[in-house]
Amino acid sequence: MISFTEENYLKIIYKLSAETENEISTNAVAELTQTKAASVTDMLRKLSEKQLVSYQKYQGVRLTKKGENLALQVIRKHRLWEVFLVNKLGFNWDEVHEIAEELEHINSDELVQRLDEFLGFPQCDPHGDPIPDSNGRMPELGYKNLSDIGENQTVIMMGVSQHSTNFLQYLAKIGLSLGVSINVIEVNDFDKSLTIKIGGNASSFISYEVAKSLLVKVF
Amino acid sequence: MISFTEENYLKIIYKLSAETENEISTNAVAELTQTKAASVTDMLRKLSEKQLVSYQKYQGVRLTKKGENLALQVIRKHRLWEVFLVNKLGFNWDEVHEIAEELEHINSDELVQRLDEFLGFPQCDPHGDPIPDSNGRMPELGYKNLSDIGENQTVIMMGVSQHSTNFLQYLAKIGLSLGVSINVIEVNDFDKSLTIKIGGNASSFISYEVAKSLLVKVF
DNA sequence: ATATTTTTTTAGGTTAGCCTAAAATTTATA
DNA sequence: TATAAATTTTAGGCTAACCTAAAAAAATAT
Numbered sequence: 001m002i003s004f005t006e007e008n009y010l011k012i013i014y015k016l017s018a019e020t021e022n023e024i025s026t027n028a029v030a031e032l033t034q035t036k037a038a039s040v041t042d043m044l045r046k047l048s049e050k051q052l053v054s055y056q057k058y059q060g061v062r063l064t065k066k067g068e069n070l071a072l073q074v075i076r077k078h079r080l081w082e083v084f085l086v087n088k089l090g091f092n093w094d095e096v097h098e099i100a101e102e103l104e105h106i107n108s109d110e111l112v113q114r115l116d117e118f119l120g121f122p123q124c125d126p127h128g129d130p131i132p133d134s135n136g137r138m139p140e141l142g143y144k145n146l147s148d149i150g151e152n153q154t155v156i157m158m159g160v161s162q163h164s165t166n167f168l169q170y171l172a173k174i175g176l177s178l179g180v181s182i183n184v185i186e187v188n189d190f191d192k193s194l195t196i197k198i199g200g201n202a203s204s205f206i207s208y209e210v211a212k213s214l215l216v217k218v219f
Numbered sequence: 220m221i222s223f224t225e226e227n228y229l230k231i232i233y234k235l236s237a238e239t240e241n242e243i244s245t246n247a248v249a250e251l252t253q254t255k256a257a258s259v260t261d262m263l264r265k266l267s268e269k270q271l272v273s274y275q276k277y278q279g280v281r282l283t284k285k286g287e288n289l290a291l292q293v294i295r296k297h298r299l300w301e302v303f304l305v306n307k308l309g310f311n312w313d314e315v316h317e318i319a320e321e322l323e324h325i326n327s328d329e330l331v332q333r334l335d336e337f338l339g340f341p342q343c344d345p346h347g348d349p350i351p352d353s354n355g356r357m358p359e360l361g362y363k364n365l366s367d368i369g370e371n372q373t374v375i376m377m378g379v380s381q382h383s384t385n386f387l388q389y390l391a392k393i394g395l396s397l398g399v400s401i402n403v404i405e406v407n408d409f410d411k412s413l414t415i416k417i418g419g420n421a422s423s424f425i426s427y428e429v430a431k432s433l434l435v436k437v438f
Numbered sequence: 439a440t441a442t443t444t445t446t447t448t449a450g451g452t453t454a455g456c457c458t459a460a461a462a463t464t465t466a467t468a
Numbered sequence: 469t470a471t472a473a474a475t476t477t478t479a480g481g482c483t484a485a486c487c488t489a490a491a492a493a494a495a496t497a498t
Binding site: 244245246256257259260261276277 | 474476477478
Binding site for chain 2: 456463
């Protein structure tokens, strides 16, 4: 049996692994779990004994196939519940993360299966993140980061790769939401900031930092 | 803050309190929590310090107003989730208890509020149990036990006061489900067993034990 | 290459929630 | 009403998941 806490560690290691090829450091995990490095070391030893991660002391950690599958199932549940909260209960996309953090640990394959069906087998969550299937396969959505789009191209906003309430509220303020079209007018040479037109309105200015966190579909 | 485990204790003490005017014994709690009496004693002391129960050692326990309110909110969540599982996800009424035991501990007033609305403000769960409102008030449904119905009366089955899978499957086998009409043909004098007609079909025989667990509406 | 800084681990401790065994109290029975 | 039986509590321990402080290893800088 795998505990609530262990599931969280796996999920966090999975997320960190998506950003690098290298082993994940103890400190990086500690930061996201909001614990101290010493606690992480304890847990890594335990997860290693359960064959959910491969870990040699001082050498960082990575998920085993088994650990990755478990992490993907937790992510699947998290994202399905987010779809439920937004599409069925009418929550805003910046309000669902905390609740989904709790719901993702409910244990019932039958429940997940039926929830998926009830929601119409969604491919992605309200932030545009792909939802893994019951075998842990991620759908290939082919989205790009807005920061990789050249001048004069027009794209559709499909998601975000950062979920802080702050960030989502900033997007709302400048008029960015899922489905709007974004026209890249100018890419600034030295800091990669962008001048864009949102849904045909007056042009806006966004930083490279923000552009990196926006997922868009190109035609 | 109140923990998962504390919530379970409160819920169990609430249920036991519904069956008696007296203080609840340590052993009774231990049986339902599936723990040992010594563990219950520990927890009762803790709940008492938090003013959720009134407890004097060797004298049993009862909920304070504060403890009762918390218990009612947990029960509210449990029953709302059961409605969701049956009405929206298509589960059978004998499959939902375990899952609702987990869901009932999800913490978000906003979620409960929206779920209630999404379900159409149901008055009772799939077993016919009343759902307390957000102030902890139980709707008065006025159901009676089938064991209190006299000969020649016809009633409608509205619920059960026992939720074991065994029992629910027995009911399914003899053709008893919510909404069917029950005609009491004969009440046996010495063991109070009943001969009944279910939905106008051939007559069936049920024990007093079973009749006590069936909730019915009289016209 | 050595010294310094940073990262990670170990050692030992805490709390929540459980346990067993023994002691205290209450209840039932002779 | 005294004794036996049942219930409940106390005492002392365990495990999971955390902590701090100190030690060990790795990375960085001189």
